[in-house]
Amino acid sequence: MNINDLTLGQIKEIQSLGFAQNEKINDELLNKKVVIRTVTMIYTGLLVEVTKEEFILTQCSWIPETDRYMSFIAEGKVKECEPFPDELRVHVNRGALMERCELKSSLPRSQK
Numbered sequence: 218m219n220i221n222d223l224t225l226g227q228i229k230e231i232q233s234l235g236f237a238q239n240e241k242i243n244d245e246l247l248n249k250k251v252v253i254r255t256v257t258m259i260y261t262g263l264l265v266e267v268t269k270e271e272f273i274l275t276q277c278s279w280i281p282e283t284d285r286y287m288s289f290i291a292e293g294k295v296k297e298c299e300p301f302p303d304e305l306r307v308h309v310n311r312g313a314l315m316e317r318c319e320l321k322s323s324l325p326r327s328q329k
Contacts, residue, residue, distance in 0.1 A: 241266060241267065241268060242267045242268060242269065243267075244264065244267040246264050246317070246318075246319055247264055247265075247266075247267065248263070248264065248265065249263070249264060249319050250262070250263055250264075250319065250320040250321075250323075250324050251263075251264045251272075251274070251317055251318065251319055251320055252289075252290060252317060252318055252319075252320050253272055253274075253309055253314065253317045254314075254315045254316050254317065255309065255310075255313035255314060255315060256313050256315055257313070258279060258280070258281060259279070259280040259281075259283065260274060260277055260278070260279055260280065260307065260309055261274075261277065261278050261280060261293075261320055261324050261325055262274030262275060262276050262277030262278065262301075262307060262324065263275050263276045263277075263324070265306070266306075269311075270310065270311055270312075271308045271309060271310055271311060272308075272309045272311060272314075272317070273306050273307070273308055273309075274306070274307045274309065275303065275304055275305065275306060275307070276303055276324050276326065277300070277301045277305070277307040278298050278299060278300040278301065278324065278325050278326060279298075279299045279300075279301070280295050280297065280298055280299075280325065281297045281299065282295070282296040282297040283295050283296060284296060290318065290320070290321075291321060291322065292322050293320065293322030293323055293324070293325050295325050295329060296329065297329050298325045298326075298327060298328060298329045299328060300325075300326050300327070300328060
């Protein structure tokens with residue numbers, strides 16, 4: 218079979234099998250405050266949606282530098298913080314994920 222010979226109907230049938238990239242995924246951290254550490258930076262926010270490709274956050278901040286990491290996770294202490302507008306949906310690619318966890322403190326929202 219040559220992929221270029223597929224009809225639109227066949228492509229839609231393949232997508233219906235669950236391979237769509239934007240399919241929503243049920244996640245234990247959904248609707249919770251999270252820390253997402255990627256290979257280059259850290260994001261905090263409210264996890265509002267998860268797809269196969271992305272974590273989607275609101276009330277999101279980019280954290281270029283934390284205090285001691287344990288203090289950051291436990292108490293939200295940061296040295297630098299760049300918040301996005303509250304309701305802006307920020308898409309973080311899951312391919313860059315190093316770790317993620319629930320944030321027990323309030324979300325860092327003040328620019329530093």
